Amino acid sequence: MQYRRFGSTDLTTSEVGFGCARIGGLFQGSSRAELVTLLRRTFDQGVTFFDTADMYTQGESERLVGEAFHHNRDRVVIATKFGYRSPAQKRLLNHVKPFVKPLIARLGLKSQQVHAGLRGAVSQQDFSPAYIASAVEASLRRLKTDYIDVYQLHDPPVEVLEHGEFVESLELLVRQGKVRHWGVACHRQDDALVCLRYPSLASVQVGLSVLEQAALDAAIPRAAERGTAIIARQVFASGLLTRRLDALRLDEIDADPELAARKRDQLAAYASIAEHCGRSRAEMALQFALARHGVSVVLLGISRDEQVEPTLRALQAPGLSAEEQQLLTASRRTSLVD
Numbered sequence: 001m002q003y004r005r006f007g008s009t010d011l012t013t014s015e016v017g018f019g020c021a022r023i024g025g026l027f028q029g030s031s032r033a034e035l036v037t038l039l040r041r042t043f044d045q046g047v048t049f050f051d052t053a054d055m056y057t058q059g060e061s062e063r064l065v066g067e068a069f070h071h072n073r074d075r076v077v078i079a080t081k082f083g084y085r086s087p088a089q090k091r092l093l094n095h096v097k098p099f100v101k102p103l104i105a106r107l108g109l110k111s112q113q114v115h116a117g118l119r120g121a122v123s124q125q126d127f128s129p130a131y132i133a134s135a136v137e138a139s140l141r142r143l144k145t146d147y148i149d150v151y152q153l154h155d156p157p158v159e160v161l162e163h164g165e166f167v168e169s170l171e172l173l174v175r176q177g178k179v180r181h182w183g184v185a186c187h188r189q190d191d192a193l194v195c196l197r198y199p200s201l202a203s204v205q206v207g208l209s210v211l212e213q214a215a216l217d218a219a220i221p222r223a224a225e226r227g228t229a230i231i232a233r234q235v236f237a238s239g240l241l242t243r244r245l246d247a248l249r250l251d252e253i254d255a256d257p258e259l260a261a262r263k264r265d266q267l268a269a270y271a272s273i274a275e276h277c278g279r280s281r282a283e284m285a286l287q288f289a290l291a292r293h294g295v296s297v298v299l300l301g302i303s304r305d306e307q308v309e310p311t312l313r314a315l316q317a318p319g320l321s322a323e324e325q326q327l328l329t330a331s332r333r334t335s336l337v338d
C-alpha cells in the first residue's frame with residue numbers, strides 16, 4: 001500500500017480508501033460482526049481512510065466504522081458527511097432494522113419493493129448552524145469518537161456554497177477539536193470551484209472515472225494547485241464499469257432509454273480498450289484514478305469480503321503507460337456525464 005499527503009493538511013492516508021455507503025443496509029446479507037471484520041481486514045491490508053456519512057444506511061454505516069476502529073482511533077482517518085435530514089419513515093426503519101432485516105431475508109423481499117413503500121420519504125437538506133451543531137454530536141456518538149478527521153458537507157446546493165453560512169460553524173468545530181478538517185463532497189464538478197474560495201476548506205470530493213472525466217477539466221487541477229486534498233469517488237462508475245455487460249439491463253444503466261443505450265456503447269468501448277491493454281476493467285479503472293495529479297485518495301465502494309483481494313491486487317498492477325492514458329483520455333469525448 002502506498003500513502004499520500006492529504007492535500008496540505010497534517011494527515012496522511014492510504015492511496016485507496018473504503019467508501020462505506022454500501023455497508024449496513026437492510027438488504028445486505030452480511031451480519032454486523034461480518035461487516036466489522038471486513039472493515040478491520042481492509043485496515044490490516046493497509047487501508048487507513050474510511051469515508052462514510054450520517055445518512056448512509058440510516059446511520060448504520062457510521063456505527064460500523066465506530067465499532068471497527070474505536071480501539072484504533074489514531075491509526076485511521078475518518079471522513080463523514082452531514083446535510084441530509086432523514087425523513088420520519090427512514091428514522092423509524094432504523095429503529096426496527098434489527099427485527100426487520102431477518103424478515104426481509106426470509107421473505108426474499110427485494111430493495112425495490114421496500115423502497116416503493118417509502119416513496120415520498122425524500123430526505124431534506126439542512127446546512128444551517130443549528131443543524132450542524134446537532135449533526136456533529138450525533139455523528140461523534142455513532143462513530144464512538146471525540147473527533148472527526150474530515151467533516152464534509154454532503155451534496156450542498158450551489159446557493160448554499162455561495163452563501164457560505166456554514167463556514168463559521170465548521171471553523172468553530174475545528175477550534176473546539178471536534179473536527180480536524182472540513183471539506184465538501186460535491187454533487188457536481190463545478191461546485192468544487194465555488195468552495196475553493198474558502199481559505200479554511202481542506203478537501204473536495206468529486207466523481208472521477210474513465211467515463212466521468214469532467215473533474216479533470218478544472219476542479220481537480222485548481223484544487224491541486226491550491227493544496228486542497230482531492231477525494232476521488234465512483235471510480236468504477238458505481239459498478240457499471242466492472243459488472244458483466246451482457247447482464248446489465250438498460251434501465252439499470254440509466255432511466256432514460258436513449259441515454260442508457262449510449263452509455264452501454266461507451267461501456268462496451270471501454271471493455272475493448274481494457275482487453276486491448278491486457279488489463280481487467282477494474283484494474284484499469286483504478287489505475288486511471290490513481291494516476292491523476294493531486295488526487296489524495298481514491299474511494300472504493302466495497303461491500304463484500306471477496307472484493308478486497310482483487311482490488312488490492314489491482315493496486316499492485318503497473319501504472320498506466322502513455323499509450324493507455326491516451327486511449328482513456330481520448331474516450332473523454334464520450335463522457336457519461338454531460
Ligand SMILES: NC(=O)c1ccc[n+]([C@@H]2O[C@H](COP(=O)([O-])OP(=O)(O)OC[C@H]3O[C@@H](n4cnc5c(N)ncnc54)[C@H](OP(=O)(O)O)[C@@H]3O)[C@@H](O)[C@H]2O)c1
Pocket residue numbers: 018019020021022051052081154155185186187205233234235236237238239240242243282299300301302303307308310311
Ligand atoms: N455524493 C456523495 O458524497 C457520494 C456519492 C457517491 C459515492 N460516494 C462515496 O464514494 C464511495 C464509492 O461509491 P460507489 O460504491 O457508488 O462507487 P464505485 O466504487 O465506483 O462502485 C462500487 C461498485 O463497484 C464494484 N466493485 C467494487 N470493487 C470491485 C472490484 N475489486 N472488482 C470489480 N468490481 C468492484 C461493485 O459492484 P457490484 O456490487 O456489482 O459487485 C461495487 O458495488 C461511496 O461508498 C461513498 O463513500 C459519495
